[in-house]
Amino acid sequence: MSDIRRQRVPRPVREQQIIDAAIRIFARRGYHAASVDEIAELAGISKPMVYLYLDSKEGLFLACLRREAERLLTAFRAAAGPAHSPELRLRAGLLAFFTFVTEHRDSWVVLHRQSSEPSPAITAELARSRRELLAEVTGLVRADIAESDGPACPEDDAEFVAYTLVGAADSLTDWMALHPGEPPERITLRLMNMVWVGMRNVLDGEVWTTPSGTP
Amino acid sequence: MSDIRRQRVPRPVREQQIIDAAIRIFARRGYHAASVDEIAELAGISKPMVYLYLDSKEGLFLACLRREAERLLTAFRAAAGPAHSPELRLRAGLLAFFTFVTEHRDSWVVLHRQSSEPSPAITAELARSRRELLAEVTGLVRADIAESDGPACPEDDAEFVAYTLVGAADSLTDWMALHPGEPPERITLRLMNMVWVGMRNVLDGEVWTTPSGTP
């Protein structure tokens, strides 16, 4: 009848379309529950194409992981690189992160919310991308120590702070979903506000005293 | 040969054994990849028993969810309840949380690291348990506002802080796995240190100025 046959498309383009579709489905269903048929259908293609271009379900997932990890890290570095003080770099990095997640929610889910271990290769790639993001943040925190205090930076305290920041940011991702109006700028602002002062406390060694109002 | 026949055991006990096993497997493999056979085997029992006692795979998962959510919340409330100031209550709550996660890592994974949506009932239960934990933390934060400032507490700022805290704590769970020596007390201390001062900033309304060293 209506001769809308499926458009023929060159391989690199098709690959990206498949990966786009895969990210949506993997994010919705999780790795195991996602079916290659469904991904193929969303990509407007039939299943064997997926296997021809990406080898296997695992290969497809790895391709998603690699592409999105690259994107996020690039965005983060591009934002945090040029700023002048460590504080401003961290701010810019966080803003880039929240912007990225706002625009690519599914990517973040695929990258960071996968508890199970589908296969060694996937576990490794997942670990790698997380490590790289953490390393980036840890670097910023370290830079801050170096600049302000000088010596005696406590070994893993920078890492501790980085974990706290990344975890907070991840969780705030959910908060954003509940408050669609909030712009990434405001969230960044509040988080910086909340965390910047305290970071110094931790990095200078703990000084917590049982506090204010003990009746 | 050796006549170690499987012990006969009353129903309520067996149910708990099955749930224990299920939590381990669900945490390791995720909901979909976990097989009921494997759970049954780990529980020292055959598959039909699982269906007899827990109805279905979904029912089994729900039972895990309910039992562990209950445990965690109870531990949290028991710790946070008796302390005197909001600050001490929060500290005690966090300590209880880190202690719980140290002792029941799998439970936390099952409760909080499930991105996919296996079924409406599971999604609902998962959402419920998270909401309750968040509500508990939000309550502590609110109480703090009320005590110190008085009026004009910003609507969702308490919620914002709660999300930050829970996310940070969750992420620090991974950090703990990397540093097996660290006792929950030290982690709690550092987190309080890092976050307590800044919380006030956020709750009093944002006051962030582009900072210190702008060359």
Added chain:
DNA sequence: CCCCAACCTTACTGGCGAGTAAGGTTACGT
């Protein structure tokens, strides 16, 4: 002693989904 209820098993079915075999169609270079 003997029976019934609670406990437990082996041995199936049925469907879903990863991966594949075999071949059809269009663009493009010559």
Added chain:
DNA sequence: ACGTAACCTTACTCGCCAGTAAGGTTGGGG
């Protein structure tokens, strides 16, 4: 024009796993 390589499909196989049917064992109350 026409062949060939790139693009794409229909129609399977095969294994895994949720869920079930049918029946075996044991202890404790009459």
